[in-house]
Amino acid sequence: MLIPSHTLLAPDEMAEADRRAALSGLSSYGLMEQAGRAVAAEVLRHFPVLERAVVLCGPGNNGGDGYVAARVLAESGVPVALFYLGDPDRLKGDAERAHRNCKINGAPLSAYRPDGGKADGDVVIDALFGAGLARPLEGEVKALVEAVNEAECPVVAVDLPSGIDGRTGRVMGAALRAQHTITFMARKPGHLLLPGRDLCGHVTVTDIGIPARIVAACAGRLAENGPAVWQASLPRPETAQHKFVRGHLMVFSGGPSATGAGRLSAAAGLRTGAGLVTIAAPGNALSVLATQLTAVMLKRIDDLDGLEGVLEDKRLTAFVLGPGFGIGERARAFALALSGRALVLDADGISSFSEDPQSLFDAFRQERGEEQGQRVLTPHEGEFARLFADIAGDRSLGKVEKARAAASRANAVIVYKGADTVIAAPDGRALINANAPPWLATAGSGDVLAGIIGALLAQKMPAFEAAAAGVWLHGDAGGRLGAGLTAEDLVGAIGPALAGLLAG
Ligand SMILES: NC(=O)C1=CN([C@@H]2O[C@H](COP(=O)(O)OP(=O)(O)OC[C@H]3O[C@@H](n4cnc5c(N)ncnc54)[C@H](O)[C@@H]3O)[C@@H](O)[C@H]2O)[C@@H](O)CC1
Ligand SMILES: Nc1ncnc2c1ncn2[C@@H]1O[C@H](COP(=O)(O)OP(=O)(O)O)[C@@H](O)[C@H]1O
Numbered sequence: 118m119l120i121p122s123h124t125l126l127a128p129d130e131m132a133e134a135d136r137r138a139a140l141s142g143l144s145s146y147g148l149m150e151q152a153g154r155a156v157a158a159e160v161l162r163h164f165p166v167l168e169r170a171v172v173l174c175g176p177g178n179n180g181g182d183g184y185v186a187a188r189v190l191a192e193s194g195v196p197v198a199l200f201y202l203g204d205p206d207r208l209k210g211d212a213e214r215a216h217r218n219c220k221i222n223g224a225p226l227s228a229y230r231p232d233g234g235k236a237d238g239d240v241v242i243d244a245l246f247g248a249g250l251a252r253p254l255e256g257e258v259k260a261l262v263e264a265v266n267e268a269e270c271p272v273v274a275v276d277l278p279s280g281i282d283g284r285t286g287r288v289m290g291a292a293l294r295a296q297h298t299i300t301f302m303a304r305k306p307g308h309l310l311l312p313g314r315d316l317c318g319h320v321t322v323t324d325i326g327i328p329a330r331i332v333a334a335c336a337g338r339l340a341e342n343g344p345a346v347w348q349a350s351l352p353r354p355e356t357a358q359h360k361f362v363r364g365h366l367m368v369f370s371g372g373p374s375a376t377g378a379g380r381l382s383a384a385a386g387l388r389t390g391a392g393l394v395t396i397a398a399p400g401n402a403l404s405v406l407a408t409q410l411t412a413v414m415l416k417r418i419d420d421l422d423g424l425e426g427v428l429e430d431k432r433l434t435a436f437v438l439g440p441g442f443g444i445g446e447r448a449r450a451f452a453l454a455l456s457g458r459a460l461v462l463d464a465d466g467i468s469s470f471s472e473d474p475q476s477l478f479d480a481f482r483q484e485r486g487e488e489q490g491q492r493v494l495t496p497h498e499g500e501f502a503r504l505f506a507d508i509a510g511d512r513s514l515g516k517v518e519k520a521r522a523a524a525s526r527a528n529a530v531i532v533y534k535g536a537d538t539v540i541a542a543p544d545g546r547a548l549i550n551a552n553a554p555p556w557l558a559t560a561g562s563g564d565v566l567a568g569i570i571g572a573l574l575a576q577k578m579p580a581f582e583a584a585a586a587g588v589w590l591h592g593d594a595g596g597r598l599g600a601g602l603t604a605e606d607l608v609g610a611i612g613p614a615l616a617g618l619l620a621g
């Protein structure tokens with residue numbers, strides 16, 4: 118059994134895997150030896166010629182890995198300087214043994230003066246803190262971390278760059294900026310969540326011998342977003358299908374001066390394989406839209422009565438409400454009327470509920486019809502705070518926990534957008550997305566995402582999978598375009614992204 122590459126283990130889950138491995142008879146010191154050796158090998162691989170390896174060892178097992186790596190590097194003929202935090206005579210368990218076996222005379226951390234920024238400078242092996250980081254860095258260790266960063270020494274981090282919280286990816290006081298990070302068995306959420314991801318550099322996962330079945334049993338309901346998670350439920354066109362089988366997506370447009378966002382969503386929906394896409398618009402926007410649309414159809418809907426009439430047509434299989442729609446009573450009424458159908462609520466559709474989010478959540482709690490539960494909310498950070506102010510402000514929660522709490526409260530799938538978008542379901546499943554290039558931060562990019570997810574919902578993909586696949590496709594399309602992309606280009610790149618997925 119292999120550990121799937123999208124597996125993520127929170128630090129407490131990794132500690133549990135460690136504990137179960139020891140209970141199953143594996144030597145925990147043996148695991149530390151494997152870990153330390155792997156670190157030394159990684160250092161030699163990246164820096165085959167190095168003047169001085171500086172190993173910084175902390176007071177726990179991360180430091181233990183450091184003592185093993187220092188010993189192995191010295192045995193390989195590398196000049197090693199070792200600096201420790203705390204009193205090494207007070208080390209316990211495996212770390213004490215690793216220290217005992219390492220015959221290098223170290224010095225206290227305060228004695229280290231980073232020598233960096235040039236070809237023959239220090240290569241720093243960071244074994245100060247890993248999964249056991251318990252509080253913000255302060256005092257001498259914080260000053261040292263800042264000095265190493267300032268000196269621009271290349272850093273190879275053991276498990277995590279010291280100062281990064283493995284659960285949330287947050288910087289605790291200060292954190293080392295690593296060029297390479299070597300972690301064990303599976304990545305932690307902090308390797309993917311920002312700013313942790315940026316500070317890890319290139320991450321290598323090494324098997325140190327904990328059986329895959331133990332790792333799998335300890336993994337929770339969080340993983341990296343990718344095709345392995347939802348490929349099986351991705352809609353695939355079949356020869357015998359006609360367009361109605363591929364779903365009918367309705368996108369709501371704003372008034373005559375705000376039709377672009379809805380058009381982007383609709384175009385993205387069509388590209389993502391919805392059989393039919395209709396833009397619903399108020400009467401005064403119809404002539405503007407009519408000059409802009411070809412394959413996308415147009416339907417006049419002015420008010421709630423008009424919407425309710427249209428909703429009798431059960432061939433409409435999903436809806437996108439929010440892009441360019443306008444904030445206010447009309448958006449609230451439309452969202453509540455659509456709350457029992459497959460719905461992507463985005464942008465203005467979300468912001469319209471900032472005064473009374475509970476009314477939306479109450480509507481989502483009422484189960485109605487066959488599309489029940491197929492609701493996706495796609496807030497960026499600002500919109501998230503409007504609907505979930507208390508959750509957004511809770512400093513104890515990371516982005517994953519925030520998205521999960523919001524999904525449970527709203528009874529909807531939450532796509533908490535950003536460079537590290539988190540997708541969470543009310544039942545606790547969650548995914549961190551990491552394939553989005555920064556070029557996606559461009560006007561209209563969110564409208565395209567809403568249309569992609571809407572089209573997948575229209576084709577009956579379950580909401581969590583549709584949201585996750587949509588976010589991934591959006592990122593992949595962006596990655597194919599790169600620098601200078603616009604939201605219109607993004608629509609054009611959905612086809613190649615989908616083709617790549619369906620071929621894979
Ligand atoms: N399967 C596993 O879990 C394995 C874990 N290993 C290593 O063990 C590490 C986890 O070891 P530990 O749980 O001992 O934790 P760490 O060694 O990461 O840190 C815990 C120690 O740091 C101190 N500390 C925490 N935050 C501090 C702060 N802000 N300022 C000063 N001191 C602070 C704690 O009091 C404790 O002494 C992993 O990151 C990994 O490197 C490896 O040995 C191999 C096996
Ligand atoms: N720095 C970034 N790196 C990668 N993706 C990003 C970044 N910033 C934003 N995104 C993505 O781009 C999209 C922007 O959506 P949104 O904020 O709603 O923009 P708009 O309202 O202009 O359409 C989201 O999918 C978000 O996850």
Ligand SMILES: [K+]
Pocket residue numbers: 179243244245246247274275276277278279
């Ligand atoms: K570390």
